Amino acid sequence: MARRLAGALLTLVGVSLLVFLVLRVIPGNQITASLGTESGVLTPEQLASLKSYYGLNQPLPLQYLDWLANVCTGNLGLSLRSGQSVSAMTGASLPVTLELALLATGFGFVLGVGLGMLSASKPNSVRDALGQGVGLLALAIPSFVIASALVSYLAAKFGYFPNALPYAPPWEDPLLNIQQLMFPALVLGFGVAAPVMRTTRSAIIEVSSLDFVRTARGKGVSPRQVAFRHILRNAMIPIVTATGIQFGYLLGGAVIVEQIFALPGIGRQVLNGILQREYAVVQSSVLIIAAAFVVVNLLVDVLYRRIDPRVRAD
Amino acid sequence: MIRSGIGLILGLAMAVTACGGNSNSTSSTKIGGILVVGRTADIDLLDPHKATAFQTVQSLEQIYDTLVGFDKDLNLIPRLATKWTYSDGNQTVTLNLRTGVKFQDGTPFSSADVAATLTRILDPKTAAVARSNIALISKVETPDANTVILRLSSPNVAVVTAMADDNTAILSAKDIAAGTVDKTPNGTGPFKFLKWTPNQQLELVRNPTYWGPKPPLDGITFRVIPDESSVVSALQSGNVQLGVLSDPLAAKQAQTGGLHIDKTPQLNYHVFQLNASRPALKDLNVRLAIACAIDRKQVLDTAALGEGAVTGPITSPAYLSDPNDRPCPSRDLTKAKAYMATAGKTGGITLDAIVETGEYATAVNEMQSVQAQLKDINVTLNVEILESGAYVQRWLAANFDAAIALNGGRPDPETMYGRYFTSTGSLNKVAAYNSPKLDALFQQGRTEPDVIKRKAIYKQISEELEQNAPWVWMFTGYNYNVTTSKVHGFTPMSNGSLIFLRETSLG
Numbered sequence: 001m002a003r004r005l006a007g008a009l010l011t012l013v014g015v016s017l018l019v020f021l022v023l024r025v026i027p028g029n030q031i032t033a034s035l036g037t038e039s040g041v042l043t044p045e046q047l048a049s050l051k052s053y054y055g056l057n058q059p060l061p062l063q064y065l066d067w068l069a070n071v072c073t074g075n076l077g078l079s080l081r082s083g084q085s086v087s088a089m090t091g092a093s094l095p096v097t098l099e100l101a102l103l104a105t106g107f108g109f110v111l112g113v114g115l116g117m118l119s120a121s122k123p124n125s126v127r128d129a130l131g132q133g134v135g136l137l138a139l140a141i142p143s144f145v146i147a148s149a150l151v152s153y154l155a156a157k158f159g160y161f162p163n164a165l166p167y168a169p170p171w172e173d174p175l176l177n178i179q180q181l182m183f184p185a186l187v188l189g190f191g192v193a194a195p196v197m198r199t200t201r202s203a204i205i206e207v208s209s210l211d212f213v214r215t216a217r218g219k220g221v222s223p224r225q226v227a228f229r230h231i232l233r234n235a236m237i238p239i240v241t242a243t244g245i246q247f248g249y250l251l252g253g254a255v256i257v258e259q260i261f262a263l264p265g266i267g268r269q270v271l272n273g274i275l276q277r278e279y280a281v282v283q284s285s286v287l288i289i290a291a292a293f294v295v296v297n298l299l300v301d302v303l304y305r306r307i308d309p310r311v312r313a314d
Numbered sequence: 315m316i317r318s319g320i321g322l323i324l325g326l327a328m329a330v331t332a333c334g335g336n337s338n339s340t341s342s343t344k345i346g347g348i349l350v351v352g353r354t355a356d357i358d359l360l361d362p363h364k365a366t367a368f369q370t371v372q373s374l375e376q377i378y379d380t381l382v383g384f385d386k387d388l389n390l391i392p393r394l395a396t397k398w399t400y401s402d403g404n405q406t407v408t409l410n411l412r413t414g415v416k417f418q419d420g421t422p423f424s425s426a427d428v429a430a431t432l433t434r435i436l437d438p439k440t441a442a443v444a445r446s447n448i449a450l451i452s453k454v455e456t457p458d459a460n461t462v463i464l465r466l467s468s469p470n471v472a473v474v475t476a477m478a479d480d481n482t483a484i485l486s487a488k489d490i491a492a493g494t495v496d497k498t499p500n501g502t503g504p505f506k507f508l509k510w511t512p513n514q515q516l517e518l519v520r521n522p523t524y525w526g527p528k529p530p531l532d533g534i535t536f537r538v539i540p541d542e543s544s545v546v547s548a549l550q551s552g553n554v555q556l557g558v559l560s561d562p563l564a565a566k567q568a569q570t571g572g573l574h575i576d577k578t579p580q581l582n583y584h585v586f587q588l589n590a591s592r593p594a595l596k597d598l599n600v601r602l603a604i605a606c607a608i609d610r611k612q613v614l615d616t617a618a619l620g621e622g623a624v625t626g627p628i629t630s631p632a633y634l635s636d637p638n639d640r641p642c643p644s645r646d647l648t649k650a651k652a653y654m655a656t657a658g659k660t661g662g663i664t665l666d667a668i669v670e671t672g673e674y675a676t677a678v679n680e681m682q683s684v685q686a687q688l689k690d691i692n693v694t695l696n697v698e699i700l701e702s703g704a705y706v707q708r709w710l711a712a713n714f715d716a717a718i719a720l721n722g723g724r725p726d727p728e729t730m731y732g733r734y735f736t737s738t739g740s741l742n743k744v745a746a747y748n749s750p751k752l753d754a755l756f757q758q759g760r761t762e763p764d765v766i767k768r769k770a771i772y773k774q775i776s777e778e779l780e781q782n783a784p785w786v787w788m789f790t791g792y793n794y795n796v797t798t799s800k801v802h803g804f805t806p807m808s809n810g811s812l813i814f815l816r817e818t819s820l821g
Contacts, residue, residue, distance in 0.1 A: 026701070026703055027701065027703035027704035027706075027707050028702070028703020028704070028706055028707065029703075032703055032706045032707070033703065034358075034366055034367075035366055035443070038366065038443070038722070039706070039710065040709075040710040040740065040741050040744060041446045041733060041740040041741060042441070043438060043445075043446075045438035045439075046438050046441045046445065049438060049439045049440075049441050050441045053441070079512075081358040081359045082358070082359070082510075082512045083359075083360075083496065083497065084512055089512065089513075093513070148541070148543055148544075151543070151544055151547045152543060152546075152547055152567065154547070155546070155547030155548070155550040155551050156547070156550055156570070159550055159551050159552060160551060161544070161547045161548055161550070161551035161553065162551075162553075163539075163544070163548075164352065164537070164539060164544075164547070164548030164551050164553035164554050165553050166511070166514055166515055166537070167514060258540075259540040259541050260540075260541045260543075260544055261544070262537075262538065262539040262540060262541075262544060262548075264513045264514050268513060268540065269513065272356075272513065276358060277703075
């Protein structure tokens with residue numbers, strides 16, 4: 001466990017360095033991002049003043065260490081535009097994305113496992129083609145196409161677009177909250193279902209051919225019990241891994257759906273930060289997303305142990 | 315001798331029209347309600363002197379006032395200054411201030427606030443956006459609480475127009491001293507700041523102590539819906555009543571939804587910039603050949619679905635250039651080839667051209683259209699598609715032969731082009747063209763207070779630019795303001811301003 005934690009820490013340091021450098025490699029800075037071509041009319045004094053305001057006058061290693069030291073003491077930095085701390089911004093945006101990712105993963109898991117079991121129950125049959133077809137569609141159609149079509153259809157046909165109202169946290173207005181998150185979760189969940197379905201299908205086909213399944217069938221165990229208790233349970237490790245990875249992706253990668261459904265999640269926070277070259281916002285937010293990804297991976301490991309006693313024994 | 319400026323005349327005219335307008339509207343205008351405005355981006359800061367993003371300016375102009383303002387055609391009108399006069403050979407401007415005005419925190423407004431505001435903008439440390447436009451103010455005097463005298467380092471009448479810019483919003487001297495400008499907005503405008511939830515919405519409420527006519531709305535909420543087609547959906551659902559769009563595709567989507575769409579030609583212009591300092595483009599004949607070979611209407615149709623208007627250099631309605639007042643009013647390949655022959659370039663030339671991606675939707679399509687058209691006169695464009703930050707760096711360094719650009723327009727042609735096409739202009743390196751004739755014309759425009767005479771001067775400047783083709787002006791796009799049937803009395807403006815929300819009602 002200690003080795004795993006050390007590895008996780010090293011990953012985070014690597015991520016922090018990478019994000020820091022990538023942001024600096026992108027041409028332009030906060031001044032050009034804010035003023036565009038108008039930055040050409042700044043006098044040298046104005047330029048110097050702005051550079052000092054944005055902290056761009058320090059050497060790069062010092063900027064990095066400064067930021068890292070602050071992060072270690074719990075200070076994630078400040079959005080110089082809004083004056084808000086990144087901690088406060090993330091405190092508001094991370095729960096939105098977490099809720100969305102949980103709902104989407106839950107939906108994707110149920111749909112993916114269901115379709116995978118359907119396909120694997122009779123490989124190369126019509127139902128297999130159906131299951132795989134749905135999975136392929138989910139992989140092939142970009143989420144923004146489904147999202148935009150859904151939003152436009154519901155609004156034009158029924159005048160329904162709850163996301164045009166201010167975002168309602170679940171503890172304030174659970175009914176509106178679920179209305180605002182249901183459709184984005186379905187759209188994202190459809191995307192999650194595809195890899196889960198494919199993993200489920202291959203894992204079930206593989207486990208189905210093992211000796212203990214044949215033995216169970218030979219002993220007269222009902223097909224339903226064989227499917228769920230014997231096959232699915234033993235096929236669960238790759239499925240949980242695939243779902244865990246998808247959940248991790250959603251923490252940072254739901255940005256397009258967050259944009260279309262106007263959800264103030266962490267993906268949008270990072271995107272706005274990049275567009276406005278708000279270095280502290282992007283660096284700290286990406287670090288938080290990376291940390292969340294690492295935690296999810298650790299949780300998946302813990303889940304393995306619960307699912308499969310053999311892992312516990314190892 | 316003191317000469318009366320345009321302010322007084324316009325002020326009187328304004329008063330007359332305002333009276334007429336008011337008597338008309340009071341009978342039918344419904345008071346009350348919160349108008350929800352949907353737009354794709356949030357404000358990015360609260361300091362009006364540093365605001366560059368449209369959405370920030372559109373919001374802060376509801377809270378703050380400027381000394382002068384614009385009517386719907388961008389003619390100058392009084393605001394906190396009721397009258398302005400030029401004297402001392404146009405090197406002194408005397409501003410008479412409105413009396414009985416209060417800031418939203420209750421502090422009375424006076425000349426001390428104007429002086430503190432202008433001093434703040436002029437201080438390089440502030441990094442105020444409008445500094446370069448008013449940098450020629452050498453001294454601000456306040457002989458009494460209602461008078462401000464501006465001493466200029468050189469004669470200039472555009473300085474008053476520059477003070478209609480929202481980036482010169484008048485702040486309270488108290489807030490400047492306390493350093494609270496970017497934290498607690500406090501202006502003299504018709505709406506007060508209530509709450510900002512970053513990335514979600516900005517809420518304003520009516521200012522009960524506003525000096526002007528009482529705004530019909532109880533408040534305005536600017537809601538962020540990052541995707542333009544989702545803004546249209548929000549309008550269709552009725553949760554948003556006014557949408558600000560820029561994408562022609564989203565506007566087309568709104569057309570099918572029973573919504574009202576106002577299309578206003580923008581001041582911003584799409585242009586094919588030529589770098590006349592480069593060897594291949596030094597020859598006027600080559601530049602004219604390029605100008606004649608480009609079908610501006612076709613660029614507009616292919617790149618922007620025809621949503622816009624072909625334009626000449628000046629886009630401000632008050633000084634508008636005639637787009638056909640140029641050597642080739644429409645595409646003329648015979649003439650273009652003749653120009654190439656005169657330049658001795660019938661074999662053709664190759665140019666390095668840059669275009670940005672990401673900042674606005676039509677850029678790359680415009681470049682492809684121009685590239686295809688110029689092939690017909692053997693002008694080959696080596697196109698580099700650059701990310702916005704990289705593009706800005708190359709553009710500012712004038713490191714290109716040609717560039718597709720979307721440049722910001724201004725209500726006054728002096729502030730719009732003085733910085734590009736005068737030999738001492740701060741962006742003359744990028745424009746890569748100046749001439750003694752243009753310098754002289756701009757100088758005349760700067761010192762001529764008579765509006766009619768100024769218009770004639772800028773017409774000459776426009777012609778001079780077209781005749782020398784330093785750039786090829788192509789088209790202006792539209793601002794789209796989409797409203798539901800409940801919204802009344804909203805007037806859109808070509809500079810993208812939402813200043814008329816103060817006259818808008820919900821019914």
